[in-house]
Amino acid sequence: MIDALVHEASDENGHALVGRGYESEQVLPLGPWVNAFRPDVVPDLLDDLDPTWRTELGRLFPELAADERPPAAGEDYVRLFEAVTRAVQHLASQRPLLVVLEDLHWADEMTLRLLVFLGRRIADWPVLIIAASVSRRPPTRPSFVER
Numbered sequence: 723m724i725d726a727l728v729h730e731a732s733d734e735n736g737h738a739l740v741g742r743g744y745e746s747e748q749v750l751p752l753g754p755w756v757n758a759f760r761p762d763v764v765p766d767l768l769d770d771l772d773p774t775w776r777t778e779l780g781r782l783f784p785e786l787a788a789d790e791r792p793p794a795a796g797e798d799y800v801r802l803f804e805a806v807t808r809a810v811q812h813l814a815s816q817r818p819l820l821v822v823l824e825d826l827h828w829a830d831e832m833t834l835r836l837l838v839f840l841g842r843r844i845a846d847w848p849v850l851i852i853a854a855s856v857s858r859r860p861p862t863r864p865s866f867v868e869r
Contacts (some may be wrong), residue, residue, distance in 0.1 A: 725850060731756055734842035736818040737761060743828035751832045754823045755806060756782050763813065771812055799832060803839045810840060811847060818848040826855040 737777040741758025750756075760783070771779075778801050780786045813819050823829070823837065837853060842852070 724824065724854060727820060728822060731818065731820040734818070736820060736850070737813060737816070738820040738822065739802070739813075740822045740824070743823070743825040743833070745828045748828055748830055749832055752782060752836060754826065754833050755836060756827050758823065759783070759809070763809075767811075771809060775805040775808045778802055779809060782806075792863060803836050806836060807840055807843050810844070810849060814844075814847045815850045819850070821849065821851045822854070824854045826853050827857070830841065 728740060730737045739758040741754035741756070743754045747753045776786045783800055810819065810821070823833070826834065826837075837851070841851065
């Protein structure tokens with residue numbers, strides 16, 4: 723179903739970003755978001771996004787920082803979250819945007835926090851975010867009662 727939505731968004735002159743969480747990358751902050759924005763979106767942000775936000779995004783995408791030094795990775799994530807929000811808003815201002823984040827059961831905590839942060843800000847934008855996850859709870863065994 724998600725693949726059909728991605729194809730429909732593309733066919734209807736929209737833009738689709740698809741990112742995925744991976745078990746081996748759980749330690750990498752914001753991995754599914756980086757995966758979604760690379761490779762075709764990042765080059766577009768080089769020219770059009772406000773330099774302040776482009777520099778902040780350099781924390782995730784070093785090629786966006788150009789000659790400027792991005793803030794240290796240990797600094798507050800609020801500015802980085804705002805920069806991603808501005809990038810999403812910028813992309814959505816050009817054409818409707820679909821953001822798909824799959825396998826979030828492998829995502830780090832910051833990925834989920836950014837999802838919530840962004841979700842509170844997109845109400846009036848032509849953006850649809852789909853977050854897919856599989857429950858990691860072990861299956862339960864039926865219990866049998868002996869009489």
